[in-house]
Amino acid sequence: MTARVVAAVLVVLLGVFHAQLWFGRGSIPEVQRLRERLAAQRLANEEARAANARLAAEVQDLREGLEIVEEIARSELGMVKPNEILVQFGP
Known part of the structure; x- marks a missing residue:
């Protein structure tokens, strides 16, 4: 009788x-989603x-010389x- 109870508890x-492995925290699908998010974050x-x-x-360039300042002033302003x-x- 006790062997059956122990076996039932173990089952x-x-x-x-x-x-827990399939549906809980740290489950396989959740790990896959986290890996995808990690890859997207690494790309970003x-x-x-x-x-x-x-x-x-x-x-x-702005610190080194005035050429870039002159170029910006000419093109944008x-x-x-x-x-x-x-x-x-x-055109």
Whole structure:
């Protein structure tokens, strides 16, 4: 009788652990979803690193010389040097 009770308890525990493996916290589907989220986050981090590197290069250029400042002023603000004529071509 006690052997049957022990066996029944073990079977129930096995069922509980098996259900936890498939449906509970840390289950196989949840781990797969977390891996997908991790891959997406790593991709987003890599894109952010690239954007940061571009911005750092631009900041370094701004600190080093005035050429980039002049280029930005000419292209975005339409500034010209004294005694210079601005010529624009239409589309």
